[in-house]
Amino acid sequence: MKICPQTSEDGRRLAETLEGQRFAMLTLAEGGELKSRPLTPLEFDEHGRFWFFISQRTMQPLLGVGASEANLAFVDTARSTYVSITGQAEIVDSAERKAALWSAAARPWFPDGEHDPDLTLLRFAPRSAETWDGPHSQVVRLAAMAASVAAARPIGMGEHEHLKVGDGA
Template sequence: MKNEKNIAILQEMAEKVRICMLTTLSNENEFSSRPMGTAKIEDDGSIWFFTNEYSLKSKEISKENEVNLAYSDPSSNTYISVNGKAELVDDQARKEAYFSPPIKAWFPEGADDPNLILIKVTPSAAEYWDSNASKMVVAFKMLKAIVTGDTPDLGKHDTIKF
């Protein structure tokens, strides 16, 4: 039951943000990050992305599959960091199910594009910060904390395991 609750938290927050920075480890043992649009978060918590099978990130994932996903939406004060293992998956049914018109900009042949492959990230842990308050309310709470010496309550923060 706990895992289902954690997956539901991840789904709700990450689907609201949609775009994340996918960080992999390069061949030179340096971090390499790029923006990625989330294609789908399944009920088991797996997070799916489209990519080119021959891209640098595909090569990096093939060599070292530990990744981090960083979702950020400053306008709603929502931030999520997801650690997990990535794998390249060639699943035609999922390609067709998750394909959307914006993806066609990178893959003009659609779900049948020969270079199209999926990245599946299986989360191991995530940390999130979520404040549904506006920027003005957050600024007020921070100012109040400075004046009173108290720690501001800026919303929910938690670490979740999968």
């Protein structure tokens, strides 16, 4: 994912936490149930918005017209970082933006390239994020877990932070 320079301190902290992330889980309400699907984030833009390629055929019925409440989740077990982002998802059909974000890695899903009739964009505009950042070393995580079990309370398990990111629009 391309990460653009962020204008807010919380945006910069979130960008640092997401560095190297390749996959996210997008959760939407579908027929009264919450359902998640994996997506590959293409960009975290300078306005704090995430961009994804999606199938118009499968996603349009879920998102409809306008913005939908959604959640993005990222997990990096190797670094013991976890991120949950609340915001709005909406379909954006921009030939210019598709061309700017296009890469050959998307071709298996969209064989006709950036002009594939099924290709469209999902823009996710965050309002807030929560991050959990545990010890990066597996040995340290195990030691912290053992100390927490012995003490019957969390010890050295990491940091939890609430961030205000994007403008939610």
